[in-house]
Amino acid sequence: MKRRVAIIETAFNPDPERHFRALEAAVREARSDGATLALLPELAFLPYFCQHTSREPFGWAEPLDGPSVARLSDWARTYGLVIVTTIFERRTAGLYHNTAVVLEADGSLAGLYRKMHIPDDPGYCEKYYFTPGDLGFVPIETSAGRLGVLVCWDQWFPEAARLMALAGAELLLYPTAIGWNPEDAPSTRNQELEAWLTIQRAHAIANGCPVLSANRRGRESDPSGHTPGIEFWGHGFVAGAMGEYLLEPRSTPFETACADVDDLEMERTRQAWPFLRDRRIDAYANLLTRALDPEAQAPET
């Protein structure tokens, strides 16, 4: 069976009502194009507020029964498809997460994933805002398949993709927010984008599992004025179980783009390249270490 999935990449609009209308229109379009799953970028309802550290954005955090999840639930039920994005979750006073929410086509909350790997570098001050997730790597069962939802920085960690695959994920999803420093040279831009595409496609290949990635798009300024802001680079895509593009990344803006994922490709690919059969789980214990100390590195031959 082919499963049609949609990537949505509307740019952030600081006028909330216009922004919601544009996103809703993109979700509606996904459904009218036949998609049963729509992936929105990370923190789709908010500006990317992590460019600087300020107390103000904590006021935008919401509980899981807050208005953002209610709005997503409404769209999922109205248009009858599964929706995935992340919200700024207020779990309790002083405890906040970047939390992926998965809305079932009937509007119910199918599950959560709290971003496990949290970045912190200039322009991406996420460790200030987000407590690292504590739900582990657990796929979420939906009518559109068992979804291994991971978030942005997670995409650089093969461990995260592998853990979702071992737990039975049928699709890997990355709502994400990554961009260029507007002052970066074209060669730097290209190298960063290329690395980002390459490592996500590699998760498909290593795990024989399709990958969906939806990135923010458009320039957002840094409210602190310390940096020139971020030019979110878009280029969301869908890759099949061999890493081949089912939906090519695009440099030009789009609202909604669809691809058909073949349910059987994962099985066929894993039979042809049976990596899961051959993992040396007897020899992987050091994956649970930060690094081996130099004195432990000397080979004994």
Next chain:
Amino acid sequence: MKRRVAIIETAFNPDPERHFRALEAAVREARSDGATLALLPELAFLPYFCQHTSREPFGWAEPLDGPSVARLSDWARTYGLVIVTTIFERRTAGLYHNTAVVLEADGSLAGLYRKMHIPDDPGYCEKYYFTPGDLGFVPIETSAGRLGVLVCWDQWFPEAARLMALAGAELLLYPTAIGWNPEDAPSTRNQELEAWLTIQRAHAIANGCPVLSANRRGRESDPSGHTPGIEFWGHGFVAGAMGEYLLEPRSTPFETACADVDDLEMERTRQAWPFLRDRRIDAYANLLTRALDPEAQAPET
């Protein structure tokens, strides 16, 4: 400091003397081009005998003090550079490995790596010949850097690259033997090659560590006649710590090709994209499992 490295991809010649002469000429060329490290393909001295199962090739296995290591040692000392390939190691009667050997520029054996992940699919009957390695993932200290040597099928496992990086590897090296079924359609060929390049570049990206890959090249027939043989696809390359090509893969044959690896790029890249800082080693325990059983997969939300 820039370190010049060489990839060698001479096709296998069934005339041993001619084959050795061609390989030696390629090593000599690497040295005259300024390389301090030469990476040869997997099992560089032998035909790829794993296309079928037969007792005959066991007669070609050698101990570590056998003629193959002696020859490599001689070349390393004569030309004054580090050489890496794999041999068919006879460890004792009935116990054989596909073993990477690293010869220091003075001719000494700097270290070993016994291939940990062993493939077994039509045309690659390696589980019949090779006992899985038991030395783990330990980099080898040489005058050309601390080498994380992995072999062929290992290249599909992010775990292997990560373990070498955590143990301090400064370069990841893949001597390899992979090719097309000559009857494969061009689209299949392209997809396989693309997956192979992508996942290896992703190891560079995930670990902020340069990658060298040298593949066999040329058609070798299947002695059993059961398959149309293998068209080894070459396309060896060198990637920098961001996965960018320092030496582009080539569809046309070459004997020796060099690239300059900047010792400082790893440090710079890991500071810019500090993935090692953020690994969730508290949440990776399931990497040591084969797979989670379905009943363990239900999310509790």
